[in-house]
Amino acid sequence: MKLAGKSVAVVAPAGVPDMEHVEHSIALLESWGLRVQVGAHVRDRYRYHAGKHEDRAADLHRALTDPSVDIVWIARGGYGSVYCLHALPPDVPxxxxxxxxxxATALFGALHGMPNVRVIHGPTLNGLATKHDDASRDSMLAELREERAAPVPLQRLHGSGTSRVEGRLAGGNITVLASLAGTQWQxxxxGAIVLLEDVTELAYRIxxxxxxxxxxxxxxxxxAFVxxxxxxxxxxxxADFTLHDMLVDLLKPYDVPIYAGFPFGHGTRNHAWTYGAHAVLEGEQLVR
Structure with missing residues (x-):
């Protein structure tokens, strides 16, 4: 994708964004040649959400159906996207x-596979310019341009180190994925290489x-799991165990390779990846 002149709609379907951080990120997007418009209710606040449910959903629906918008960028995570799922358009024109x-993991299952929609798991505008590192921003820019990503070295935790695994990328935040289990958006x-992360959860909750x-x-x-x-x-x-020990025990029954070390999630480095993109695990690295 050539970015110059492309239009970005900023929406806040979940938590209340820090607008100072968002403004820094908007300036960064503009330096990439993007034109940015902020949703009508992004600056709203309703309890712990960025505005009332119907207003957040309306901003998201409008951005997804407006033919002048090329990129819909989430302002912040937190909690609340699930309220917008019923309001998603049946198709994106x-x-x-x-x-x-x-x-935003809550949106991925609903949007992935919908014609005309590409979902990138990457930094929100609440942290793109201020909380993540240059490598994160570089990976985000490369993903937007649909450039081939450099292989990512991984640590094998379980399974044969000689096996080659191919699949589409899926996953996201564990707690959000679990909250949708049993719903129509499960x-x-x-057929997937499943990428998993989480934040501020005690081990037993994970x-x-x-x-x-x-x-x-x-x-x-x-x-495979990464x-x-x-x-x-x-x-x-x-504790006489690590979090990786616990997760390997939970995932062993699938009898597939388990890796660690992909730098994505809520840390300083949040490497961007495209949901549903084809990937290969080989030689203890992820190739996309």
Whole structure:
């Protein structure tokens, strides 16, 4: 995609963004040659959401159906995108790229596979310019341009190191994925390399969410798992195991390779990737 002159609509379907951070990110997007418009209700506040549910949903619907908008960029994660799912249009009339992560995981299952929609798991505008590093911004820019990404070295935690695995990329935030299990928007991971991350969740809560996903069949048919960052996810005092130990135990029953080390999630480095894109795991690296 050539970016010069492309239009970005900023929407806030979830938590209240810090507009100072957002403005810095908008300036960055403009330096990339993008034209930016801010949704009517992005600056609103209703309890812990960025405006009332119907207003947030209206901004999102408008951005997805407006033929003058090329890129729909989520302002912030937090919580609240689930309220907008019923208001998503049944179809998107022209090509759109949607960018977000964290709570935006709730939008991915609903939007992925819809004609004309490309979903990029990448930094929100609440942190693109101020909370993530240059490597994150470079990866975001490359993903927008649809450039081939450099291979990412990984750490193998389980499974054969000689096997080659191909699949589409899926996943996102564990807690949000678990919250959708059993709904019409439940994620589908069959044939997928599943990327997982989380933030500010105690280990047992991550365990509980993973069990919910397992029992709901969300991971059935997955070809591999790749763990990202788990920021401020503490273990119990005097724990004799690591978070990776716990996650490997939970994922072992699928009998597929499990890796760690993909730099995405809520850390300083939030590497962008396209939901549904073809990828290969080979030689302990992820190639896209």
């Amino acid at each position: 022209c090509a759109k790229t949607v960018v977000g992560f964290s709570d 994620a589908r991971c069959d 365990d509980r969410s993973m069990m919910q996903l397992r029992e709901a069949g969300v991971f059935d048919g997955a070809r 763990l990202g960052d788990f920021i401020r996810c503490p273990l119990p005092d005097n």
